[in-house]
Amino acid sequence: MLHDTQVTLSKRILAHLGADTTDLSRDVAYNDVTAFTSPERLAREWENLFLGKPQYLGLSCRVPDPGDYLTNDDLGVPILVARGKDGRVRAFLNVCRHRGARVAEGCGKGKRAFVCPYHAWSYDTAGRLVVISEQASFGHVDKAAHGLRELTAAERHGLIFVAPRPDTALNLDPVFEGLDEDFASYNFGNFHHYATRKTHWKMNWKIAIDTFLEPYHFSVLHKNTVGPLLFPNLCIVDTFGQNLREVFPRRAIVDFRNKPESEWNLVEQSAIVYLMFPNVVIVIQIDHYEIWRVYPANGSVDEVTVYLEFYIPEPAGGEMAVEHWRKNMDLVMRTVETEDFPAGEGIQAGLLSGAQNRVIYGRNEPALQFFEKTVMNAVGAASLASE
Template sequence: MEHATQVELGRTLFTYIDRGEQARSATPFANPVRDYICRDQAARERDVLFHDHPLLLGMTGDLPNPGDFFTNDFTGRPILVVRGKDGTVNAFLNVCRHRGAKLATADLAQGCAQTGGSFTCPYHGWAYGLDGRLLGVREADAFGEVDRSTHGLRRLAVVERNGFIWVRPGSEEPFDPDVLLGTLAPEMAAYGFERYSHYETRTLRRAMNWKLVIGTFLEGYHIKVLHRNTISSLLLGAQTSFDPYGRHVRMAVPRAGFETLRETPEHERDVLKHTAVVYELFPNTVLVWQGDHMETWRVFPGNTPDESVMHASLYIPEPAATDKAKRHWDRNMKLLLDTVEKEDFPLGEDMQRGFHSGAQDHLLFGRNEPALAHFHRSVHEALGLQEA
């Protein structure tokens, strides 16, 4: 985030603190329960949001070296992302062109894998380069003629920019991440995430709709109640800001020490150090700036509307080279997971079951929950659904 933007955000948060207020929308928003349980809508979400729409599948720190790769099956398509010998990131369908076998497996939860110079199919041994070219057919004379120029891996559109690795799961149709982010692009670039290192990723599966997972991060209304014994003392959850950027969202929550900034001239203030900044990068990524590091939640639909799967990742400003540093980041990862695993997600799974009870036909998002309403309006708009 640029310093001028930090100063502006700091002014907004101080205004809310002084007035005992937070960002508010004009009216409450009624969101239909069908958003979380309708199979037809879930199918359309897969087609529009997880097939056609570019997604943030990784960070530069996930692939530090040529030959590093990871795979992702959560979009409904098997995807292989690899850094080529020239340093360029490539993305392909993770499918051998001979008989359709999966070439490689490397979930980010185990860290990136290293392939060296090629991928070899585990079924019949066909080999592919890091650029997707078919390099060799085992026992080529016996197999017969193969046009290698037309039997390389199916390429997907991928762009690495400002530390983000974006992939369009459904095609090679080009896209521009700066156009996707719109006016938020300069703010994302200013963080310098391309210099950050991947510390740890966990793969989590939960019995709740993917949008319910996203919603966990988009309001501070629940912090003083649900998190009263954990993170409540660390955050001033009632004084949250809200800024929409097209379909994306920025929500900032001042930390307990935020008031100390009053003693510092504006041009010297490090607002980010004293603020938790939550971005929802449409459609399925939550990025949380935590003062000195960054966490991401990349959330995908499961096999039914009642299921989701996600990558929860921690990225740090420099590699953890000492035991002391590792203990520090382990504590951060534990806090990141404990809060949602022990408090948010069990309640979310109860909510998901309740959606099938017939107790309500809509959820009501209050004026003090504007980011939630904006997210669901954006989903409805992208899907071409009538406004709730």
């Protein structure tokens, strides 16, 4: 983040601290519980926000070299992402053109070719069919016409995006709206992938996103984990198109009052959260990045698949470094897996219980209001009610 931006945001934080205030929405807002329980609503979200939008599938540093690849199966089709010999990232349907088997599993490095595990047809890293095994007895097939089916893929600021549908153009401008300047400073593409954790929860995908968007719960739900590090109920929220940036200051930020502005380092004294609408949350921490990604699972209103990718500045060489990052990741996982997401599962069960027709978002939860409104807008649903 540019230093000027850090200073501007820090001044807003210090002003809030002085006045015991936070960024606010204009009104309290009400959301119908069907936003989280209606299969029809989920179907529209899936169509418009997942299948119909470019999807983030990892940082470029997951596949830094030719032949590096990863796969994804959360978007209704099996997807393979690979870096070609020419250095370009491409995406394909992970489907062999012979009889449809998967040609790659998981992720890996330095593949010269993707050899189908069924009958060994072989594709190069640009998706071209290069070998038909036992060609003489199989018979003639036009190899040039039977490469892996390509999906549009692109990288920007070290993030890889893919269109889940073939023959779809990829316009990343709205995806990165308002984020280019900040993201250019984070050097995402040259970080190192430490670990990815995939979990599955019984809640609507939006409830998983909601957990990242307000600090109102910090001193209550997180009193024994991250709560003591951060100011409760204090956030700075800026929205850009469908995206948002939210800053949660650490308590030590009060030291800025005794320092010249030139020494203010907001990245060190806060957790900076970006929502890349709709399903990616990037958390900028002092010395590492966490990227959360959620998908509705099994077409169900109350199932979500959550990925946490943990990226670090240098490869974790040596026992001390491994231990350091293990502890770091453990704290994150403990906070979210024993506090936020169990609370989210409770919420989902509560909403399905019929106890109430609406949930209420406070003025001090502006990012939450923005996110839910933006989803509603994108799927043509009625917006939040103000009374």
